[in-house]
Amino acid sequence: MYRDDNISDGQPEPPAGPPGPPAPADMPAPEEPPAPAVAGGRRPRGRTTLIIAAAALLGIAGGVAVGYDVQAGRAPTPLTALSQPDLAYPAKALPAARKPDPLPASQDRQVRTDGDLRKLVAPRPKGWEEDKLLTTLGWDGWLGVEDYALDFEDEDYMYGNLLDQGIRRVAGAAWKKGEYRTATVWLVQFRSGAAAAHHAEDQRSYMPRTDHGAGNEGTALKGSDNGRYYIFPADRKPGYMPVHHARAVFQRGDVMVDINVFDTAPISEKDIRTLAEKQLERL
Template sequence: MLIATAAVLGVVVGTCVGYLVQADREPTALPPLSQPSLAQAKGPGPEPLSAAQDRQVKVDGDLRKLLLSKPSGARKGLYAAAGDGWLYVSAYAETYKYPAGAFRNLVGKREFRRAAITDWRESDEFNVEIRLVQYRQEETGTEAADAADNAYYYAQPDGDYGTDSWPIPGTGDGMAYVHKKPDTSYGVGVYSAEAHAWRGDIAMEIWIYDTKPIPKAKVLDLAKRQMERL
């Protein structure tokens, strides 16, 4: 009991002494609450981006103008679904294996907005088709990237077509594919190549068909030039 009482008294006395010492000291001045004002930059503010520099203005305009132009001397393609350059959602759904389910998915979860299409023939057999598919991206904001991911998955078949693949320069994860074995289900051997990439809310699709093997350089060149326009 004596030891405990002495300890308590020691704490109390120490606290009192501390208060007395502090009371005898001069108060320490606090720093001012206000901060020095910053000098404002002189002259006019930055100029707004022009329509040519503002990507959002570009992609919200006429999507068909972002498609590659047909090469000189090329003829009308074989597969375009819309004569005015627009690929409507019903026609786009028909390009899937299960069109009814694709249609519901496109107008629902995938938030399809619009699609533009161009195609041409450089010979009787060599056909190119390019699609730009734009999504609203109001919920998750990744529909264009998801569409490209799905395309990457389905472009790698189970070995029947001997597919080779390469990244598309300047696109992040964009990929080009050449299928080295022809599809003979139409009674004639048809070789194919494809390329897929995305930027912002637009997914790019390129499809090439020929009765001869398709060079890697051809599909990569088309994909690179088309993505540069986005």
Template structure:
């Protein structure tokens, strides 16, 4: 009996298409889609309780009018359980912030080649929420996402699955660089070896950073909309500054 091949991780759209999708994200997060305003106003979804308490730790309290999700789970609360948008790195001085808020999961899935499959897969993996900040500075457009899952395995699968195809020619076309201090299996940065050219569009060059910390994956997309050179150090520095806030 032949072994079944594991499903391939959802792949992001090509650079030019991704940049068009970025424009949609900027518009949607700026408020043109009312559903995002509703999503932004929701309280963070509580994580499921631990299967077993560690000996000596306080038991979870039953909720009442005086308790909150945080007080019930005080022994394991982390700042990433609060509003993720408050942890997003600030845009640089002089940049125009185009978007700041939560993406709905179905809209997040539209950034992949097969949106329906991506949506089903990530819901199955326990995706919880996606916080995004995007800005524009000259010819550069940057998206910073914090993609949170309900547990480690979902975040690990997302980070590894996305990193796996980045060296392909259609994407970065190279092995990229390890993010210092987090190890090769947890953080990587890539800058496209070549700009992508498509009839009717300016050439586009992109950089990307993927770093996992616990149940959150930092996913940065960095575009030069005229195909100019992107300094790997700029993408790496942005990733480091975001990590410091998690």
């Protein structure tokens, strides 16, 4: 193998020491020990590597030059036409006589929910009356977001979560029937229908649990894609009257509906279903 003594390996030359005594004529010269390997050092670069690198560089430069020359000699490729034979919209605006009439409020859901949301609460059922306790406290049908969040166990989390989802406002009604039966109807409006559907799904997600939910899957609400109503087991504590609870949760457009009924007597599925169906029809 060819060896060039003029190529340095990058290591410093050892210092020259004093000359030793001459070796006897009949004694062979001692063999030089092999140079120790340098751990982690760079491999010395020889002439072969430099020649290959130079050839590769010249090849790349030559290829780029030839490529530019070939491309410059070609004719330019024409672009496709941007014009279309038929437009999807009329060239001129329609005359006033041919413009379609706007949807009536009964069919335009956005117009309905942009108005006074309190007017979309279903009428009070027969046999029920307004909760006079709330009336004396100045209840006007609007509920603050922080007050709505108080209905949940972790009100701080729910308050922040509602704001993150883009809650817009909450309207509702509170009714009373007989001595102990009460009902609340909350219309929780968001800035998008997706947020309203997400909040409704969040509430339905824990209903099958027994710690905070109804302990069952509930029953599908007819006429709603995602609505369900639930009957909770009675909450019985020594020294207190039993508390029965029923709930309905569904979403329509950008409004999520939350209906709750409480009583000391059992609540039938028909009672909560009737309230939910009337509210769904109203929306």
